[in-house]
Amino acid sequence: MDVTADANPRFDLSSALSLVKSIYSLVIVLVLWEAVAQLGLIHYYFLPPLSDIIMRFVELTLNGQMLYNAYLTLMRAMVGLAIASVFGVLVGVLSAQNDLVDWFFDPIIKIGYPVPIISLIPVFMLWFGIGDISKIIMVAVGTFWPVAINARDSTRQVETKLLWSAKMMGTSDRRLLWRVVMPAAMPGILTGFQIAMPLSLIITFVFEMVAGGGGLGALEIAGVRSFESTQVYAAIIAIMLIGIALDRLLRMARGRLLHWT
Amino acid sequence: MGYATSRHIEGLPAPLQRVAGALVDWIPLAIVVVLWDLISGAVVATAILPAPGTVAGKIVELFVTGQVFSHLYISLFRVVVGLGLSIIAGILLGIGMARSDPVENFFDVFLAMTYPIPKTALVPLAILWLGVGTSTAILIVFLACLLPIVLNSYNAAGNVDQNLIWSAEMMGTEGRDVLLKVIFPATIPEILTGIRQAVPIAFVALVSAELIASNQGMGYLILTSGQIGNYPRMFANIVVISAVAFVAVRLFEEVRERWLVWT
Amino acid sequence: MDGRVSISELEKVYGEGAERTKAIEDLTFEVDGGEFASVVGPSGCGKSTLLYLIAGFLDVTSGTISVDGNPIQGPGTDRGVVFQNYALFPWRTVFENVTYGLEEDGVPKEERQSIAQQYIDMVDLSGFEEKYPKELSGGMKQRVALARTLAYEPKILLMDEPFGALDQPLRESLQDQLLDIWGDLEKTVVFITHDVEEAVYLSERVMIMTRHPGTKKTVSEINLDRSGSREEIVTSDAFADYKNTVWKSLHEETQTEVTL
Numbered sequence: 001m002d003v004t005a006d007a008n009p010r011f012d013l014s015s016a017l018s019l020v021k022s023i024y025s026l027v028i029v030l031v032l033w034e035a036v037a038q039l040g041l042i043h044y045y046f047l048p049p050l051s052d053i054i055m056r057f058v059e060l061t062l063n064g065q066m067l068y069n070a071y072l073t074l075m076r077a078m079v080g081l082a083i084a085s086v087f088g089v090l091v092g093v094l095s096a097q098n099d100l101v102d103w104f105f106d107p108i109i110k111i112g113y114p115v116p117i118i119s120l121i122p123v124f125m126l127w128f129g130i131g132d133i134s135k136i137i138m139v140a141v142g143t144f145w146p147v148a149i150n151a152r153d154s155t156r157q158v159e160t161k162l163l164w165s166a167k168m169m170g171t172s173d174r175r176l177l178w179r180v181v182m183p184a185a186m187p188g189i190l191t192g193f194q195i196a197m198p199l200s201l202i203i204t205f206v207f208e209m210v211a212g213g214g215g216l217g218a219l220e221i222a223g224v225r226s227f228e229s230t231q232v233y234a235a236i237i238a239i240m241l242i243g244i245a246l247d248r249l250l251r252m253a254r255g256r257l258l259h260w261t
Numbered sequence: 262m263g264y265a266t267s268r269h270i271e272g273l274p275a276p277l278q279r280v281a282g283a284l285v286d287w288i289p290l291a292i293v294v295v296l297w298d299l300i301s302g303a304v305v306a307t308a309i310l311p312a313p314g315t316v317a318g319k320i321v322e323l324f325v326t327g328q329v330f331s332h333l334y335i336s337l338f339r340v341v342v343g344l345g346l347s348i349i350a351g352i353l354l355g356i357g358m359a360r361s362d363p364v365e366n367f368f369d370v371f372l373a374m375t376y377p378i379p380k381t382a383l384v385p386l387a388i389l390w391l392g393v394g395t396s397t398a399i400l401i402v403f404l405a406c407l408l409p410i411v412l413n414s415y416n417a418a419g420n421v422d423q424n425l426i427w428s429a430e431m432m433g434t435e436g437r438d439v440l441l442k443v444i445f446p447a448t449i450p451e452i453l454t455g456i457r458q459a460v461p462i463a464f465v466a467l468v469s470a471e472l473i474a475s476n477q478g479m480g481y482l483i484l485t486s487g488q489i490g491n492y493p494r495m496f497a498n499i500v501v502i503s504a505v506a507f508v509a510v511r512l513f514e515e516v517r518e519r520w521l522v523w524t
Numbered sequence: 525m526d527g528r529v530s531i532s533e534l535e536k537v538y539g540e541g542a543e544r545t546k547a548i549e550d551l552t553f554e555v556d557g558g559e560f561a562s563v564v565g566p567s568g569c570g571k572s573t574l575l576y577l578i579a580g581f582l583d584v585t586s587g588t589i590s591v592d593g594n595p596i597q598g599p600g601t602d603r604g605v606v607f608q609n610y611a612l613f614p615w616r617t618v619f620e621n622v623t624y625g626l627e628e629d630g631v632p633k634e635e636r637q638s639i640a641q642q643y644i645d646m647v648d649l650s651g652f653e654e655k656y657p658k659e660l661s662g663g664m665k666q667r668v669a670l671a672r673t674l675a676y677e678p679k680i681l682l683m684d685e686p687f688g689a690l691d692q693p694l695r696e697s698l699q700d701q702l703l704d705i706w707g708d709l710e711k712t713v714v715f716i717t718h719d720v721e722e723a724v725y726l727s728e729r730v731m732i733m734t735r736h737p738g739t740k741k742t743v744s745e746i747n748l749d750r751s752g753s754r755e756e757i758v759t760s761d762a763f764a765d766y767k768n769t770v771w772k773s774l775h776e777e778t779q780t781e782v783t784l
Contacts, residue, residue: 021366022366022369022370023370024366025366025367025368025370025371026370026371026374029371045389046389046390103289104289104292105289106289107289107290108289108290108293111290111507113461115499115503115506115507116461116464116465116467116468116502116503116506117465118381118465118468118469118472118480119468119472119479119480119483119499119502119503120499121472122472122483122484122486122487122488122495123487123495123496123499125487126309126487126492126495127309159611161607161609161611162611162613164576164579164581164599164605164611165605165607165611165613165672166624166628167580167581167598167599168579168580168581168599168600168601168603168604168605168673168678169601169604169624169625169628169672169676170601170625170628170629170676171628180613183613183615184613184614184615186615198377198379201379201382202379202381202382202465202469205379205381205382206381206384206469206472206473209384209385209472209473210472210473210484216382217382220382220385220386221385221473223385224385224388224389229389232385232386232389233386235385236378236382236383236386239378239379239382240374240377240378243376243377243378243379244377246377247376247377259656260614260615260616260656260657260658261614261658
């Protein structure tokens with residue numbers, strides 16, 4: 001099992017068979033779902049038929065709501081993540097290279113890391129309101145930690161002999177960072193992004209569910225409040241699609257940047 | 262601490278070293294607290310950022326008046342049950358998938374699909390099904406912790422040294438017992454790593470659920486304190502739940518150290 | 525000739541207070557320009573430390589290390605190191621690894637490329653220029669490491685058990701390649717190894733170090749007739765004599781350690 005693997009079927013019998021083998025359980029569940037829902041075995045409110053959910057999804061896409069809310073969520077998460085990435089890598093790398101910076105940030109990192117960042121949502125609502133900026137800042141603060149920690153640890157773990165090799169071939173201490181340390185630490189730094197990305201989405205969703213202001217989280221909770229369960233499921237499907245897309249994107253980027261691993 | 266500071270500390274006589282070491286480690290935090298104190302009231306209104314003293318006082322008040330206990334208890338209950346259930350289910354599922362192809366084929370696609378969904382996105386759905394309250398919170402915690410534990414169990418069970426299995430078989434262990442006596446113990450270290458990862462996730466899931474879908478618990482307290490404008494109490498609650506999360510992780514690491522004495 | 529290494533009363537101490545250890549004690553040794561010298565010694569005697577001190581990666585505690593009369597000041601392009609674990613830059617291709625030193629030296633692109641190609645050919649890796657280290661075997665990686673160090677033409681080659689991680693046939697083949705290259709380029713070589721046969725086969729002089737804390741114990745001159753084939757050299761009486769001498773000296777150092 002590899003939850004991160006890509007199933008890329010070429011169309012011949014044996015791969016068709018293996019494809020069936022890998023998704024048959026899903027198909028069974030989906031068929032059961034539709035059947036149970038259509039037969040009214042479970043109340044519509046809890047489990048609308050798949051067909052209705054898909055129709056609602058299409059409806060929301062057509063009237064623009066789906067795209068608009070998806071855009072809001074993505075924008076908030078990605079901008080926050082971008083900010084956190086810049087600062088996180090900076091602080092992380094500096095911490096690894098400079099004792100003073102490390103001494104200062106290490107306990108902050110140790111204490112900040114296990115704080116469930118989600119619990120600070122009310123604080124951010126207080127400080128920055130319930131708009132986009134507030135959400136972006138919160139995402140930035142929340143995703144800073146995994147980025148910084150991974151950047152710091154992977155910089156520290158750069159093999160000393162690589163640094164020595166560069167020095168013996170004439171690289172000055174100043175140029176070492178750019179020439180050797182960064183490329184060598186890149187895998188670890190990217191791992192930090194991989195951890196930070198789902199976190200950015202979580203923070204955004206919860207903030208939207210609590211505070212409103214549009215976005216897929218708000219869309220989903222609105223479905224609950226107005227007893228439109230198809231909307232709830234449709235929003236979840238959208239979230240799933242976005243999650244898959246971003247995950248793929250990140251892995252592709254990692255594959256290209258780190259083609260040498 | 263940095264190399265330079267540790268060198269200086271090593272120059273001190275032995276008994277002072279430990280004290281000096283502890284002090285130096287905490288100085289940056291002390292600086293943060295001092296800055297906090299300075300900013301509060303002077304740069305920023307105390308309403309927005311209550312002074313550390315006020316917050317500390319509130320924390321004490323919370324415990325002394327017992328206001329916090331019922332909520333803290335509920336939150337802990339939810340975390341423990343949710344995490345506990347996910348551990349049991351996760352280990353069974355992970356090891357089952359690793360050692361049995363049919364099991365793996367069945368569940369693989371579901372795991373692959375839920376992997377990219379942040380489980381907190383399912384909170385509204387949980388409200389739909391279970392309403393607002395403890396069962397929703399437990400469900401979310403359970404779902405959020407499941408994947409890391411399944412993955413770690415799966416990897417561990419898949420990598421058990423074949424030689425260990427053969428040794429046991431040669432000494433008479435059969436079928437089912439191999440699973441119990443060899444595979445499970447061999448996978449414990451990695452499973453514990455998975456649980457270690459799941460603990461902070463559990464608290465994030467808990468607070469998320471309590472902010473959105475609950476009338477009790479620490480998350481609920483934080484939210485309502487904010488809504489009625491009692492900001493010192495809001496901050497106090499945040500400190501309390503953060504401290505609990507921190508302690509939970511440390512506690513778990515201690516347990517893991519003791520248990521894994523044989524690694 | 526250039527590339528003379530002079531080590532005088534070298535001492536290297538690690539740690540402070542209760543954890544103070546002396547790795548190298550009062551070591552004095554000279555390697556002439558163009559000479560091939562090996563250093564052998566029991567584990568922990570400090571031979572790698574010695575190499576890193578000569579390379580300038582570590583600072584001496586007391587004593588001096590000079591190259592052609594000038595005391596060294598940190599790492600420099602006059603001394604090149606080949607590590608046992610290759611230390612190749614994994615994000616660079618074979619070709620890019622070899623040109624690294626030339627890039628640092630500001631050599632213009634076309635010249636860089638022809639020099640690098642020359643050394644890649646010298647270590648028999650033509651055709652592998654675009655490969656990444658992860659795609660190479662151990663022996664190939666070591667050859668890249670060698671080419672990389674040779675490319676910017678340091679006067680002195682410092683080799684830290686470079687063939688230790690490789691199997692016997694590969695080791696022998698690389699030893700012969702190294703001798704050929706040394707014959708062509710006439711560099712000074714300081715070669716660390718724990719393999720007595722390898723030391724005797726390759727070198728003109730072998731320094732045996734005492735066990736920890738390491739200092740110079742004995743130095744053997746090796747005057748082998750290397751005109752014949754490998755088999756002829758290795759099976760000759762002279763070879764056996766030299767090997768025995770070195771081995772005995774080394775064995776005295778390890779003898780007192782192992783008391784099972």
